[in-house]
Amino acid sequence: MSPTAQVSPTLTKVTRRAVFPFTAIVGQEEMKLALLLNVIDPKIGGVMIMGDRGTGKSTTIRALADLLPEIEVIADDPFNSHPSDPELMSDEARDRRDRDEELPVMRRKVQMIDLPLGATEDRVCGTIDIEKALSEGVKAFEPGLLAKANRGILYVDEVNLLDDHLVDVLLDSAASGWNTVEREGISIRHPARFVLVGSGNPEEGELRPQLLDRFGMHAEIRTVKDPQLRVKIVEERSEFDQNPADYLERHHSEQEGLQNKIVEAQNLLPSVKIDYELRVQISQVCSELDVDGLRGDLVTNRAAKAIAALEGRTEVTVDDIRRVVTLCLRHRLRKDPLESIDSGYKVQKVFASVFGVELSEESQG
Template sequence: MQESGRYVYPFTAIVGQEPMKQALLLNAVNPKLSGVLIRGEKGTAKSTAVRALAALLPEIEVVADCPFGCDPGDVTVICGRCRERLEAGEELPRRQRQMRVVDLPVSATEDRVVGTLDIEHAIKKGEKRFEPGVLAEANRGILYVDEVNLLDDHVVDVLLDAAAMGVNTVEREGVSFSHPARFILIGTMNPEEGELRPQLLDRFGLCVNITGVADPALRVEIVRRRAAFEDDPAGFVASWEEEQHRLRERIVAARRLLPQVGISDEMLLLVARTAVEMGVDGHRADLVMMKAAKTNAALEGRTEVTEADIRETAELALLHRMRRKPFQELGIDEGKLAGVLGTHRHAHSHSHEHVHTHSHSHALKSHVQKRR
């Protein structure tokens, strides 16, 4: 897989950082989770994972000449111009496109993010002329905001609004324009450089704290794989394509299955009890826990949420919503959470062995990677 002429490090080759990978996969299956905030020190594969996710996801079909990349097969979420063309009997031109990663610079202004309306043209000609912004480019892709904590709070608020609504609306001097803005929002930050306000933290669906891998054997494997990728990127990517394909198919299947996933009153009660006993404010935590559990069930190929799905995803939904004292660091009492859920919770409730054998000249030793 290539992106802008570069080979992208395979998602399935990333060693460790299981909570981050899980949060990304959940959002890939269900963008309505409202994104993920990844908090961690530099050099912990945050950017690598984001770009790897885009390369992993299947190509999408778009209207070839639409600036918003509308889906020609879903008339419920197309832009006004595409709708007008369809109503006029025109057949929309189609093409396949790789999932995009759109980077938002820290210096971005609101106009750069949402786009601009030419008011003078609207007054003189009676026509709306819209210059698309970052949200238009990110529609049906991934919007990646590195150092999101350094962005202007108002710009972050605009991003989160669009992520939640799936629509971007620009209003200037009584003139308004709307277009679809459905994207996977991924924010990364180094907590040492400052925190997001609690009101903004709460708007991210999921949150994960990551640190460098401490296990020496895993650190060696990270170095080996990275060196092999740099020495022969084409060969390294090819050696992981089978596993990439399996995970890609799993994501596609989960997307199809998700609308059929149900959750019982008993499981909803467990979600509510968990939110109350962990001391979170408001009801967003309950909603996100429910959505995340249903998405996890779909990823596991099931149509009913189990207690395991809630255990598996609760921490991702609760971490950034815990009540904190002033200057207290973001964190969660895992022992208390395990007690509420009635089980001793490891970092993740399931583990499996992952063995990958390389057959190239840069072959790495077979590695057993334990998912936490």
Template sequence: VVDLPLGATEDRVVGALDIERALVEGVQAFAPGLLARANRGFLYIDEVNLLEDHLVDLLLDVAQSGVNVVEREGISVRHPARFVLVGSGNPEEGDLRPQLLDRFGLHARITTIDDVAERVEIVRRRRAFDADPVAFAQQWEREQQRLQRRIRTAQKRLPSVILTDEALYAAARLCVALNIDGHRGELTLARAAVALAAFEGRESAQPSDIARVATLSLRHRLRKDPLETSGDDARIERAVAETIGAAARA
């Protein structure tokens, strides 16, 4: 996991001339940037909606091609830069460009918990952690290990999980009903549905799996309609009821 800070310069992100080697050894050498380190890994951006425009443009280019091209100070370098983009931010502080937002596969919205029992449990666990962090970690270590084993098993099972034609058609109908641009919506729905089936130990992904991952996969891909009175989640749930239900009956 590579962290891309908001104040990062373009040279630090893409890479540049290794100044130290140039001064000490008198040679032109390339100093890899964050994109090189993130290859085949995760690139995490905190407050991604506050990222400077020129870095957003750069990330869009690299995410599209999977290759980082650096041509400056007499250096011409190309290297692979395929990474999973992970970001967090407060939408009230600013919007993210739709082109970049579309690069995120899943979108989770954090809301305030209204259930009183859950709020009480959160406070209890936080107080327990503050009192003794080591004991708290040991208390939940067995649960963490159980989850890790389940994830590793799902990763091994993933290549053998079948995405049924019914699930594919359900994903396509859902994206058409919601006017989703491009095909990343269907691709994300398919990948998430297969991953869910693998995690739950099933051999195939069905339309019901598409329905379960629809909100996470499509919420951030919806076109903004000023005349729409219902929220994004409600729009997706309504479309799921109309399309996935129709697919199941067919």
């Protein structure tokens, strides 16, 4: 998801399997906002989406991947390496560039990789063929899912049921941007810059707090209760299933508009500033909520800048912080089994106190 990516011409016609358009998804604003902000700034650290079954989690994530503009990649590189940015190149691609080799370039849709629940570490990280390495003297590497997900989206459904060790591996790669595979004294690494999206149902168990804290944002989604809104969701889905091509054509201009907005936001992000006073107040909120570590401060600052960029501004406002602070901090609070207050409400209450603003009606509701 390079800031230099151009708007894709493939939106003008349906050339691939039809995917429900992102702009047609009704409700679930919190989840949609968290995903958009991570696409604008992948360094936010991914999204954990917890909610009821059948609330459109997978549909929304696939829709986002389909919406994103095409990216330039080195055609014969298995890691989707960027043709000119060394930070997004594999070591092999960088060596080829340093030798002034001509690198074939192609455009490709942003990949969304599904991580199966029963995946092994070899399947995720890749494997080294020791026999070939010893007999032929080459680093024979079979890329895994992390290689395919580079510069894309890695989606883990039911992440709370995934082996803790694998979750650690995913989070380490997402944080460092690199995946390293070592075996029998041979080490291979490749770029693994991806937006990590996990989803799950709280009824099936929670993630350990130290793992949950590593996700940049945490969105909670609930089944829609309003009967009229439920009818609208069902009707929209039925229309899409009956005639995907017509449905996509009707939403083409909205999709193109949002795609342009994302590209502009990615380009604008480096110019966005946040006042020192606001940064101090963000850290005060984290301190009063007794948030461990500094991840909460960092992620809230990044997310506030990303939302300002999304709206075409270069200055972060108090309202920008209000809209992201719950997403960034609710999962970092220490759990008190005797406390009945909702973690999101608690974050908004402390935010309102520190920033000297009124608690919004939405938060009180």
